[in-house]
Amino acid sequence: VDLEGFEREMAGQKTKARQSGKFIMSDDLVKWETVHEGPHSAFKGYETLQVESSLAFIGEDQEYWQLVFAETPFYGESGGQVGDEGKILAGSVEYPVVDTQKMNDRIVHFVKKAGQPPQKSGHFQLRVDEKRRRNTACNHSATHLLQAALRKVLGEHLHQSGSYVTPERLRFDFTHFEKISDADLQKVEQLVNEGIGQAVPVCTLVKDYHDAVAGGATALFDEKYGDQVRVVTMGSISQELCGGTHVTNTAQIRVFRILSESSVATGIRRIEAVTGEAALALYNQERADLNEVTSLLKADTHQVVQKLTNLMEEHNKLQREMAKASQGQASDRIKELMAEVRTAGNAKYIVARVDGFTMEQLREAVDKLRDAMNSGVAVLGAVHEGKVSFVVGVTKDLTSKVQAGSLIKAVAAETGGSGGGRPDLAQAGGKDASKIDSALQIGGKMVCELLGK
Structure with missing residues (x-):
């Protein structure tokens, strides 16, 4: 070509x-x-x-x-x-x-x-679109107030590293070395709202770049500027180089609300926030949610936290009592299982279904059964809250004949599941609870064949 x-x-x-x-x-x-x-x-x-x-x-x-x-x-x-x-x-x-x-x-x-x-x-x-532009301007002007508030609360080391302003919300990225505490976030939010409440005129002037910076205007570190720059000033609160669109008075922003604070990279934090109509809508939604909670709890607003605390303590107490009762039932069931131990070759084994056991309880049961058998294999399966689980335990003297990991893969596969583990202990999950019995039958047959060799 x-x-x-x-x-x-x-x-x-x-x-x-x-x-x-x-x-x-x-x-x-x-x-x-x-x-x-x-x-x-x-x-x-x-x-x-x-x-x-x-x-x-x-x-x-x-x-x-x-x-x-x-x-x-x-x-x-x-x-x-x-x-x-x-x-x-x-x-x-x-x-x-x-x-x-x-x-x-x-x-x-x-x-x-x-x-x-x-x-x-x-x-x-x-x-x-006038409304869309107005909402965008509110969010953009709020980022200037936000940066000023952050620097006042957290320190002058903080600098903007990026931002994204839409009619719906604002996102502000900045340099900082740690997560901001809830208390400091509240201070920042309060400072921004104070700047809004002061109804500060927003002034824009075109200046020589060097004169603007010398006069205290904040510039982005990695941004390239021309000889002439646009300076956006909000009284004594903020002075930044910016070509974006803004409100003419901070009062037009009405209200500022932080949604989240997170990490986006090493040394870079991000705040997302809303202003104006979006912030008011958030307050209204939260008030509606709180009203619903107070109605469900049959409590006044000031009683909600204490009522929820009491309910959580009662719930945790019941959970502990249920766990204790379940543990007792599991111990009794393990004792019953000892009567089902069989022999293959010169070793003992047990294959059993114990519905209601959690994965943790299955592992504990297998450990106890191995100890009781001294030399043997335990294969247990259970359905708990709709989930299928299996655990296989093999005493170390038998791992040359029976590998727990290989055995459990075959058992779990029957129910559409998978798993693995060490030669002496393995666990798996299944999908089809209707096939747990056939899966255990496969496990029992494999154990007998392996131990009978």
């Missing part, structure tokens, strides 16, 4: 396509066409959520039309913030925007393919 020649021809075809204004296939398998030469992707979304604009590029793949406009209010996903959704109007035709991505220097609007493709001439009305 002449690869060099093929590549030359492909390059020539692409050049001709560009010159003729036809679609070309880029490396990411998207066909792009230049509709209008000139500036594009001017972001107006800080000031407005509606813009009239003209089409600069149109692309398509198998699922989407990808539209790039001269101006747009749509935020393209970047800096940990998801892209906007909304709609584009071309006359009476409406195109739902399902995602917006920032690709190099282009803000690309994704429109699901349906009906006719967008017209290339004329003007379009671009409208961002």
